[in-house]
Amino acid sequence: MAGKLREISVWDDGTGTGERFFCMTAEPGGSFEEELHSLMDRYRESGGDGGDEFLLRFHVSDPARQSELLSRVVKGRRSYVSIVGQPPANGSRVALEAWHLGGMLGKSKEETEEGTVLVARRKHYRLFLAGRRTAAVCGSHDQMQEEFRWLDRVAAAQGGTVPALVHRTWIYCRDIDNNYRGLVEGRNESFDRYGLSPENHYIASTGIEGCTETPGRLLHMDSLGIAGLKQGQVRYMEAPDYLSPTHLYRVAFERGARIVYGDRSHYFISGTASIDAAGNIVHPGNVKRQTVRTLENMRALMERSGGSLSHLKQAVVYLRDWADRDVVECALMDSPLAHVPHLLLKAPVCRPGWLVEIDGIAVNGAGDSSFAPL
Incomplete structure (x- = not known):
């Protein structure tokens, strides 16, 4: 699966302050050490070893056994490294996501x-x-x-x-x-x-x-x-006719946050599922239709905030049951996420009725010249 998917996306305005995003999953079949080294070689060959690395997050199948080796492999890295027990859905032992920021002083x-x-x-x-x-x-x-x-x-x-x-x-x-x-x-x-x-x-x-x-x-x-940041640079993403405010079901988080700079906008889409304007689960039991509705909700959030799903630079797809991976991946291939680097992980959502959840980061050139550029 990893070889068929786009693994790198770039936002670049030609000023040397661009951004790169990586989503890579190991090929299954080897030991954890073999898969990790092969994945890191692939990441390095794709330009992932530069000094502009900001975030490097690993998703592993068995952190109790694997974290010690992984920590040794990344020791000394001058980026933020996170290790999460969330098995890749393709049956491998490790996947990674990375965010690189060009132009750091x-x-x-x-x-x-x-x-x-x-x-x-x-x-x-x-x-x-x-x-x-x-x-x-x-x-x-x-x-x-x-x-x-x-x-x-x-x-x-x-x-x-x-x-x-x-x-x-x-x-x-x-x-x-x-x-x-x-x-x-x-x-x-x-x-x-x-x-x-x-x-x-x-x-x-x-x-x-x-x-x-x-x-x-x-x-x-x-x-x-x-x-x-100055007042007005943080804008909250909402689409209340598609998905409810979270406080309706007694939780507290924003559906997404848009950070507006002079030269670009960052969009941080929170974990999004198949939910409606009243906070109900849509299409219970049908993972394909839940995936489609989740993407509709994400599209609404982006479009109400001056963007589109095509501006996504990376996404993480969480599955309750990894037996659903082929159905979900097929639905993603019929959507704008077909062109977006993404990971598919086994990670149940907060309600058992939700079979899939997706979050992501988008970047576009919709800045506001009254603010300083990033």
Whole structure:
């Protein structure tokens, strides 16, 4: 499957500050070490070893056994590295996604026992990725609150607060059918503490099945922050006639966030499923029709925000049951995602009735000259 799919996309305006996105899945059949080295060779040969690497996220089949070797392979890398237990749906042991930012003036990476923070400096902005490495408390509710308390300290070190600086999170939840409610309640209470509401908006997010190598760690979160934004640069993506605001079913995250710069826009689409304007599951039990509806919802979000699905640069497709992979991939090949690098992973969604979820990053040239370029 990997050889048939587009694996790299580029946004480039010719100024040397372009961006590249990679989505690559190993060919199945080898040991983890063999598949990992083959995948990294392919990534390197495709230009993935440059100093502009910002994010490198691995999706693996067995993090308890594989994380030690993977950590050795990527040791010393000057980018933010994330390892998530989400098996590739093609039966291989490892897949990767990467985001490269051209034109960085510098990068700094701080790794402590508590977590990792990677800061990329541009002329007018600082983009940072952050993730906690350990859990000192038990239960998904308390661990979710712990994640945000640690992120509070990260944001303060960047000169702001979580609501002001953090605009995208990816939350991975071990055994989501049992632990998602604690995630939701812990996040809701954290957002209440920040004073966030449907009126002044939450943070774009994906909350999905995923695990670390540590069995007692029920949650971990990757967060993207941006320092230097002015009022009006963050715009929230909505299509309420297609998919409901999340607070209607008592969760708190934005459907997507558009960040407008002088030269481009970034679109961070949260995990999106087959949902309607009232918050109901559409096409229960039919994974093909759920995939089509999910794409319709994503299209509506993009088009209401000055973009289109053709502006997607990468996507991650999460399946509850990897037996559905061929049906879902066939539906994707009949959509704009046929031309977008994407991964297909086994990762159940927050409600058992949702069989597929998709998130993604889009970039286009719809900037606003009243703001500084990225």
